[in-house]
Amino acid sequence: MLSVRRSAGAFVAVAIGVALVTAATLLLASGRPQVPDRLAQAAVVVQSPEAGTAADSFAPTRPWSATRAAELVGRLAGLPGVAAAVPDRTFYAQPLVDGRPPATDGQREDAHQGHGWSSARLGGLRLTAGEPPRRPGEVVVDRALGLRSGAAVTLLTAAGPEAYTVTGLVDAPGVHVADEVAAALAPGVRAIGLVLAPDVDPEQLAVAARGVVGGDGRVLTGDRRGALEPRGDARTRWIGMQVLTATAALAGFVTVFVAASTFAFTVAQRRRELGLLRAVGATPRQVRRMVYAEALAVGASAGLVGLLVGAALAPALGRLLVDVGFEPATFRVRYEHWPVAVSLTAGPVIALLAVWSASRRAARVRPLEALREAAVEQRPIGRLRVAAGALLLAAGAALSLATATSDDAHDGATYALYAVMALVTGATVLAPAVVGPTVRLLRSPVRRRGGAIGLLVRAGALTATRRTASTAAPVLLTVAFAVLVSGMVLTTTAAYTAGRADNVNAGWVVVPDRAPGLSDRAVASTGGTALLPTTVFSTDPGAGVGDLPLNALGVDPAGFAAANRVLTVVAGSLDDLRGDDTVVLTASAAPAVGLPPEPYPVVFADGERVSLSVVAVVTDDSIPGDLLLPRAVVRAHDPSALTSAVYVRDRIDPPVGARIVDVPGWAAEADRAEDRLVWLFTLLLIGVSAGYGAIAVANTVLLAAAGRAADLRLIRLAGATRRQVLWLVTAESALVVLIGAVLGGAVAFAGLLSIRAGLAEQVGAPVGLVVPWPVIGGVVGFCLLLAVVASVLPTWRLLRHRPARSPVGVIAG
Structure with missing residues (x-):
């Protein structure tokens, strides 16, 4: 047994x-969407219509206009059992501390959000001091800010810093203003919460609410209200x-x-x-x-x-x-049964x-x-094993080719991971056949420098290829995954950073500091070219997908054209982007080739439906979005939109809530938060594979050392000293790690080369391969240390006593 x-x-x-x-x-199992705290006391919530396709997991809902929201609130409030129907409005508002936004490390998304005071009822929020805001210029804030009722506070809004008076305190992040102020800052409504009278069944009331809303929204109860969680949390x-x-x-x-x-x-x-x-x-x-x-x-x-x-x-x-x-x-x-x-x-x-x-x-x-x-292995690997290994290598090569030709980053990364899995498994299956040729390559160096120990190491590896391959397999796996994952992340990050920097024709970039974006007042003080992003919804019936969320940028046409090196107009002219009803589309967003003669209808963030005239069509890689609008149009329909970046020629003193960086620094920072998560994910995967590699290396080397006790004793009887035997097992461990590292590195580099080719396809420019040499050195050194310790320790214990004299020595004596 x-x-x-x-x-x-x-x-x-x-x-x-x-x-x-x-x-x-x-x-x-615990990762279910959570009902936002501010809506926890609303047993029934009516949400605005969904937008996008089923694959759009984070697509925002299409907002109701102020007129439509008021109509729905009135009809819902009249349903039997409804104590109150409250529209939930959300806008950007961030208190300034000592003249600047507070540090955002670890801060929740709702810490810089504002709401109307009536929304507090939907979350059961109560004042801990003071009174609710009733007029413009009054605000209720989180008491964690250390302010008291009657104190002055400056709120940073999309327009710029505004002076407010604190009228009350609550135990919740964010700020609450008078309802009329909230309606001006967030005219579009995406949710209406219903507070029910006692003993009213939410499900029965939901049926009546669906009759009111019809197809212009959906009614949520119970855990289904988790669909209302912030997009950032989702x-x-x-x-x-x-x-x-x-x-x-x-x-x-x-x-x-x-x-x-x-x-x-x-x-x-x-x-x-x-x-x-x-x-x-x-x-x-x-x-x-x-x-x-x-x-x-x-x-x-x-x-x-x-x-x-x-x-x-x-x-x-x-x-x-x-x-x-x-x-x-x-x-x-949460502990559940199925896990x-x-x-x-x-x-x-x-x-x-x-x-x-x-x-x-x-x-x-x-x-x-x-x-x-005899411990000599007589039988080579079987034909079935050779066929299986070749099939796996072929599958890995095919997946590598798919990676190299993929124009989608997510698909390319997936193909690369599967490719390396197939290549690693195939290389492991065929490893016994590779050990012999690899060891024979060391014949000349062994003869010149290895001496007797080198010859024994070579002979042992050649006569026990299965044992050598089994011991090298975990090293192969560890090195392959560590090198591939880290190299993929570093190469991808460098490629996108370089591409982003090359696209911008500017010397410096003004970016937000401790805030999600820049206010209009901050933008005006820079004198540069600004990007004002917002989300609009295409309502073109010919698209066949209903309301489709699109990323729109509010720009000044002349400044944007001067700051964008890759802008390519395929139809029309960017100079015609002016007035209240013009738009520039990308080729993929345009309903037809060239300038479409018919209007292009969209719904803005305030819920208003507007028909726009398409004045130009640009290539998809020309802009970081789907369409361009005049900046004034975006501001008119989205009072809480924040500028993401401002391009300037010369270095300037940044305004409140902003800082200035050079273009390479901006390109590197653009996805810093996401890159940080990706790198943490990378370290997690490397840790998992390296941890298993450590277990496997230590276990197989220990088993190998224990199984060779008789051989090592025989070597001692032949005249080798204890030190020479220890050097022998050390050299054998180093050879095994070398074989595993070479095979694992070859597999990983094959995957990295295909990833580099795929990235070049995506960015449309040559991409340099970033080799993670520190990771390679660390992983190989870690495996070598484990292998040496796991082989030397049992050998040292085995050789603590002097070997008995051989019978030949006794007779000779």
């Missing part, structure tokens, strides 16, 4: 894998889901990989034992069933341990995800998948193996 020592590596690998799967699935939650899914998938893949390597190594060491079983009458089927039973026992026991560990760690991991930005502040861990069922099943399934190849090899052991004392 499988000994505890031999099964320890597989047990640890499966237990850690199940623990990660348990924690990830529990966190995934996007953060989605990022967390991708991280957890990828971690669980990688954990499952690497666990099967490591456990399979351990089982294969164990079966190779038990060939004589299995041969004895065959010699006494055991059939191949019985041997296979025995190996499966041993693996099932390991998987079930390790799965139970992993389940308990993962469930215990889930709350701490949930808090960590919130702290680093992979989950919103409202995230809470437990999945985790209990994962242990045995992983073990059975991992032992499949080893069980087939065990069943092929012949009875004569019981009489063979």
Whole structure:
């Protein structure tokens, strides 16, 4: 049967894998959208119509106009059982502390949002001091700011700094102003909350509300109100889901990989034992069933341990995800049944998948193996294994080609990850065939410098290619994933940064400082070219998708053309972008080739429907959006829109809420928050793969050292000193790590080259390959250290005593 020592590596690998799967699935099950606090007391919420397609996870809803919202509020308030119908308005408003916005590290999105005071009723918000705001210039703020009733405060709005008087305090982030002020700053309405009278059934009232709204919105109750959570929280939650899914998938893949390597190594060491079983009458089927039973026992026991560990760690991991930005502040861990069922099943399934190849090899052991004392491997790898390895390499090459020709960044990254999985598995399957040629390349250096130890290392690797390949496999996996993931992130970041900087014709860029955007007053003081983003909704019936959200930019045509190096007009003229009813479209947003003669209808952020005249069409890569509008038009329809950046020729003193950076610095910072999350995700994946690699390297090297006790004693009897034997096992470990690192590096570089080609296709320019040499050095050094320690320590313990004199020496004496 499988000994505890031999099964320890597989047990640890499966237990850690199940623990990660348990924690990830529990966190995934807990990642449901949360009802915003400001709407928690509204048992029924009417939301404005959805926009976009089913694939648009973060598309905003199309707002109602002020007229339509007032009509709906009146009709909903008249329903039996409705105590109040309150429109929820949201706009940008941020208190200034000591003349500037407060630090935003760890601050929630609603900390710089304003609402009308009537919205406080939807969240059950109560004053802790003072009175509600009733007139313009009055505001209720969070008491955490340290202000008191009657104090003066400056709010930074889209127009600029405005003076307000604090009339009351609440225990909630954000600010609340008089309803008439909120209606002016946010004329468009996306949600109407219904406060119900006591003992009214929300579901029954929802039916009546649907009769009022019809197709112009949807009615939400219970947990379905989670659809109203802020878009930033929804996007953060989605990022967390991708991280957890990828971690669980990688954990499952690497666990099967490591456990399979351990089982294969164990079966190779038990060939004589299995041969004895065959010699006494055991059939191949019985041997296979025995190996499966041993693996099932390991998987079930390790799965139970992993389940308990993962469930215990889930709350701490949930808090960590919130702290680093992979989950919103409202995230809470919930224990549900299906993650437990999945985790209990994962242990045995992983073990059975991992032992499949080893069980087939065990069943092929012949009875004569019981009489063979030599450790030399007589049989080369089988044809089926060669065919499987070649098929995997071909699949990896095909996926690499798909990566190189992909014009979508997300698809390219997905193809690259699958390509490396296929290439890693294929390289591992064919590793025994590669070990021989690789070692023979070292023949000349060994003869010149290696001496007797070098010859023994080379001979041992050539005569035990399966053992060498099994030991190198975890190094291959660790190096391949670490190099690919880190190289992909660094190369992608550098490519997009360089492309973004090349597109701008300016010396400096004014960007927000501790604020989500720049106010109009800040923009006016710079004298540069500004971009004022907003979201509009296309209502063209010919599109066939209903209301489609589009990213619009409010610009000054002349300044924008001068600051944009890649602007390419394919029809019309940018000079005609003026007045209240003109628009410039990208080629993909245009309903037809050339200038469409018919008007282009859109709905603005205030809910107003306007028909625009298309005056020009530009290429898709000309602008960072879907269409261009005159800046004054955007401001008229979206009073809370904030400028994202201002391009200036010379360095200036930045205004309040802004700072100035050079163009390369701006390009590097443009996606800094997202790049930070991506790099944290990268470190997580590298940590998972390196952790498993450490387990696998240590386990296989320990098993190899224990299985070679007789060989090492014989070398000592032949006259080698203890130091020479220790150098021998050290050199063998270094050779194994070198083989694994070379194969893993080759696989990773194949993936990186395809990623570079795909990026060049996307950005339309040559892309330099960023090689993560620190990561390569760190991972290879880590594997080498583990391999040396895991081989030297048992060897040192084995050689603590002097070897007995050989019979030849006794006779000679």
